[in-house]
Amino acid sequence: MTSAALRSRAWKLLEMVTTPVLPSDYLDMVSPLRAGGDLRGRIEAVHPETGDAATIVIRPGRGWRGHTAGQYVRIGVDVDGVRLWRAYSVTSPTNRPDGRITITVKAIPDGKVSNHLVRRARPGTLVQLDQATGDFVLPQAKPAKVLYLTAGSGITPAMGMLRDVEFDDVVMVHSAPKPHDVIFRNDLHDLVADEKLRLIELHTDTDGMLDIARLGEFVPDWAERETWACGPAGLLDAVEGHWTEHGVPERLHTERFRPGVVVTGEGGEVTFAATDKTVDADGATPLLEVGEEAGVLMPSGCRMGVCFGCVTPLTAGAVRDLRTGEITEAGPGVLIQTCVSAAAGPCDIER
Incomplete structure (x- = not known):
């Protein structure tokens, strides 16, 4: 043997x-x-x-x-x-x-x-x-000129890149309510002192929200730069529109931490068939959160509609996709992502 x-x-x-x-x-x-x-x-x-x-x-x-x-x-x-x-x-x-x-x-x-x-x-x-994943990363060939557009906690993936690669020409435009709200502020200013970063730090409580149309005032050559943007959905929507309008969408890379939520619908009574629990839900709360609040063991993953770790059969009723407003009705083999779906009337899910 x-x-x-x-x-x-x-x-x-x-x-x-x-x-x-x-x-x-x-x-x-x-x-x-x-x-x-x-x-x-x-x-x-x-x-x-x-x-x-x-x-x-x-x-x-x-x-x-x-x-x-x-x-x-x-x-x-x-x-x-x-x-x-x-x-x-x-x-x-x-x-x-x-x-x-x-x-x-x-x-x-x-x-x-x-x-x-x-x-x-x-x-x-x-x-x-879980193992690390995601495609919000740098290309194998280091870009000659880089721009980071970040707000709030959207600075986190950018900081991972800045700590990993030293660029020849990198600019960051970062927004936070006040100076003490800027995550990694000391680290960023150390990079500035070492001439490894040019930083435009905006404080929205006093400066207001960043107007993407005025980006050229801060970074005149923004259209020539490979750009990574991460932050609230409103910022990313504006950035994507601006890059498309100027014909350089291929130079833009975005990371969305949360789906853009469309407030729609009346909600309804949600039944979790496997656990025999029924709760009332509004039309804006993801079914994943509704189930967790009700004590139902819900599978989940990225919680932003990317990984499909939360997919569950919809056995009755209808749900609304919070990103697009699209209605999905129950039927044989119909699966929904509970992290980006809300009740669009009474519905049953197999949990």
Whole structure:
């Protein structure tokens, strides 16, 4: 008998004598970051960035395959006994010597995971991880001239890129309500002092929102630059329109953290068939959030309509896509993304 066969037989015997707790469960307790198990990470530090944002330092397990600057990672966090998943940009460089990664999280109103990570996360806490993903990244050939257009927490993927690659000519236009709301402000000004970045910092409480039509006043050669933009949907809509109008859409790359929400519909009574729960929902709240509030275990992923980790059968009624307003009616084999769908009248979903 080969050594591999002997190991397999021994493992099966162990499973028999340790049931209902499997050997892998014991290994998880002793070595939760081991190779071969579910990918996890351990929070090793929490560094405040602003009053409502913090950088979380995570030691990933041995199965971590690394990331490309600008990508995001899905984090599974246990909050009040419920495991919730959210996606955050990786803000550390790809070659960090200690092998750790960082995410930088801004607490949003009523955000269960963001507030937990910013205000309650402690070193030693284990989190679930997925492999990094996303195409908001730099090309293999470094652009000669780069522009970043960011607002609020939209600065996070851009900071990951700035920490990873030194550009010959890079400009950033960043908006935040006040100076103390600018995430990474000290890091940005250090780059400016080292002549590695030209920064236009706008404070919307005093300067107002950025008018994209006036971008040329801040960056006269903006149309010649490869541009990465990340921020609220309104900013990105304006940016995309401006680049298209001037005939250079191929030089623009955008990252949307959340779908642009269309406020429509009357909502309705939502029935979660598998758990026999029925709740009232309005026409603007994603069914994913409706289910979570009702205590229904809902699959989820990026929560912005990209990864399809939340796909669920619609067995009755109709839903409205919050991005487009399109109505989807139930039928054989009809699947919906619960993170970007809201009730458009009474509906049943298979959860």
